[in-house]
Amino acid sequence: MDNQPTTESVLEEISIKSVTEPKAIIKNETFLKEILQLAPEFNSWKHQTFNEPFHLVLDNCPNVQDSYAQTNYSLKGKFYASKYVIRVENPFLLAQYYLKKIQVQERNGMVEEKEYFHGTPGYNLVPICTNNFNWRKVTHGKFGKGVSFSPRSDYAKHSTQETLLEDMPVLQDFFEEYSIDCSMYLNSMFYAKVLQGKCQTADKYTINPVKSFDTTTNGKDTVFVKYEDFEFFPEYIVLMEEAKRYNIIDYDKKMGGWKLEIAKMAMYVTFPVCLFHYFNQPEYFEEWVVKTKREIYPPESLNKKTEYEQAVRKLREKQDRESVELMEKS
Template sequence: MEPSLVSCVLGRHKPSTWNYMSPTKEVELVPLSKCCSEFDSVIQSIDTTFRNKISSMVRVQNPFLWGSYLLKREECLNRGADVTEKKLFHATGELNVLSICQNNLDWRRSTRTKFGQGVSFSPSEDYANMYCNQLAGSMRALIIATVLVGRETQGNCGTIIPPRPYDTTIGRYGQVVVKYNDNEFYPLYVAYYSR
């Protein structure tokens, strides 16, 4: 019997920071203590002024999504694509977190599509928060994601998918990064804050 993607990930490809997970468990949100080195490492990637808003943080452990991301990364590299992994931010309402951690971010749910009709990320947590859907309320979540970025082109509201050979659109002088393909991003951490 062939091993499943989940068992392969848990057996050989899971990040060293992950806690033990049962192969039957779909997703686990692991709370990070503010005094642990992993929390400190992640918080250092967040701008100082934004850090003070963060009340708690969890690590996302989803073996299926992680395995799918690794396969996508390997596919890009095997095709000779010039791809880099970037840590980017996506702000959303706290109520969306479980769905995102189970199923990943979904371009079909995008409401702000000024630079393309995909999933928007930003290298700036303030910018991500500023353009978070206002219906998200005041209890928010900052998704810290690893994102595969290859060839970029300027996006606009009419961009349904970037023209060949591009896989990413950008806007606002690089403050917005839009992805269109599933599994080209993975939610590593979720930092909870209030607006």
């Protein structure tokens, strides 16, 4: 114990006379305001101050709602309907995003600004709202070790996790301000601005895109992966609740009001016919249901061997077997 070196002896040995006291980081609000003049969305924010890391404002933006509903018809997994859309007002992240946009434009000559979804568990909401998405925390990724985004809400939902709102104490002030029931279990995803240049197809072994590329994809344009800081901005939070797959509100947004009314009338007319076929010709009814489901859900959401084709093939095989059995009995 007596032979252990003291702090003074160590500093003397490495020729350090003294240790400088850490300096406090001072916010340059003038510079921030100059940068945010490039951001038109900042002018519409409720909080245009720099005294808090971020503010949350209940927005229910129609553009976000429509984008969510229009890409939320996948048959895979649970169905989630959007319940709340919350605007993230973080001037520091927004300024960094626009600085990055200028840098990328000067480097590449052009850059596209996209709006994508990013699913995440509820405990990540505050860290992302404060410090942005962090590609360093990605330990694995199917299409590159970066931050993954998707233009489809029904793809991003697979990365979400049901969370009790009471378990997010940092957001309790926000929930109280807008009288949101904290006893609910909701899933969450971000609707983010993303800078996108040239894309290349990647796999799980990709660490960085090759030179002159800044984004990797899965080759189907349903996943986009980013690898640099501040190439994205978490603009909105979408809180979702599990619902029945045939959600009438989302369906109305997809079809349009007048089309929905026509569909309702058609249902009233065809319902007795459906009952008749259900009890008298179950095979016909099965084929009709599968065909109707195919019309509601676009073909691109199904596999190459669609459910409709598989159901029709099974139905025909069943009819053939029954015909053979009748012939053998006769």
